[in-house]
Amino acid sequence: LAGDVSDDGRNIVVRIELPGVDRDDYDIVVDGATLYIRGEKRYDMEHVGHAYYVRQCAYGSFQRAIGLPHAVDADRAEAAYRNGVLTVKLPKAASREPRRIAVR
Numbered sequence: 001l002a003g004d005v006s007d008d009g010r011n012i013v014v015r016i017e018l019p020g021v022d023r024d025d026y027d028i029v030v031d032g033a034t035l036y037i038r039g040e041k042r043y044d045m046e047h048v049g050h051a052y053y054v055r056q057c058a059y060g061s062f063q064r065a066i067g068l069p070h071a072v073d074a075d076r077a078e079a080a081y082r083n084g085v086l087t088v089k090l091p092k093a094a095s096r097e098p099r100r101i102a103v104r
Contacts, residue, residue, distance in 0.1 A: 014090070
């Protein structure tokens with residue numbers, strides 16, 4: 001799965017190309033510092049029995065794990081699917097500065 005990961009200042013934005021995959025055929029999960037996109041591109045039953053000269057389209061299960069470059073607030077994440085491209089906006093979590101702990 002080809003994709004881009006960018007930072008617009010407030011969000012980590014992930015764009016993944018998923019042409020030919022229906023919205024109901026993939027899941028998006030954020031687990032810690034990793035975004036997982038799992039799903040299946042189903043075979044087009046309309047072409048069963050055809051004799052192929054060239055066959056380059058991939059079908060079947062897929063999974064993509066993307067390491068996130070910043071902590072995100074997964075509860076406020078948004079996703080949109082348009083023209084075969086999945087866009088996931090992950091708002092950055094408030095950064096926490098290192099804190100020194102005094103020993104008593």
